[in-house]
Amino acid sequence: MSEIEKKKILVFGNPNVDSDNIALKVADQLQKTNGHGFTFEIVESPEGIEKFGKRLLIMDSVQGLDRVELLHGLNKIRLAPRITTHDFDLAFNLKLLEKTKKIEKISIIAVPQDYGLQDAVFGVEALLKKIRIK
Numbered sequence: 001m002s003e004i005e006k007k008k009i010l011v012f013g014n015p016n017v018d019s020d021n022i023a024l025k026v027a028d029q030l031q032k033t034n035g036h037g038f039t040f041e042i043v044e045s046p047e048g049i050e051k052f053g054k055r056l057l058i059m060d061s062v063q064g065l066d067r068v069e070l071l072h073g074l075n076k077i078r079l080a081p082r083i084t085t086h087d088f089d090l091a092f093n094l095k096l097l098e099k100t101k102k103i104e105k106i107s108i109i110a111v112p113q114d115y116g117l118q119d120a121v122f123g124v125e126a127l128l129k130k131i132r133i134k
Helices: 022-032 090-099 117-133
Strands: 008-011 039-042 055-062 069-072 105-112
Touching: 008 022, 022 039, 022 055, 022 105, 022 117, 055 090, 069 117, 105 117
Parallel strands: 008 039, 008 055, 055 105
Antiparallel strands: 069 105
């Protein structure tokens, strides 16, 4: 069994922005069908994310992907440009927490921003099944 079996998936997104709400919609659909043993928690801000523990499983929409992917670590995540202190995003916050050892392991279920809902649900379900089997 996987170390993240029955773990909480932290879900990020903005329900009012079409390009940033696919992960929220997927979580809503999967919660209706028991989520393959996972629970989903909508997180509105990356501030204080370390309160969820040192090993995090996150689901978020990602630009530039052609399929749902499970990313281990933050090496593939590119930081968004920042102009002011208000421009800090999830990726920056996670990299900072990792660097300061406040979190140890991060896995991200990356859902393409422009994916259709059914394709996204199918892709995430397939990943969750693999995670549970390992």
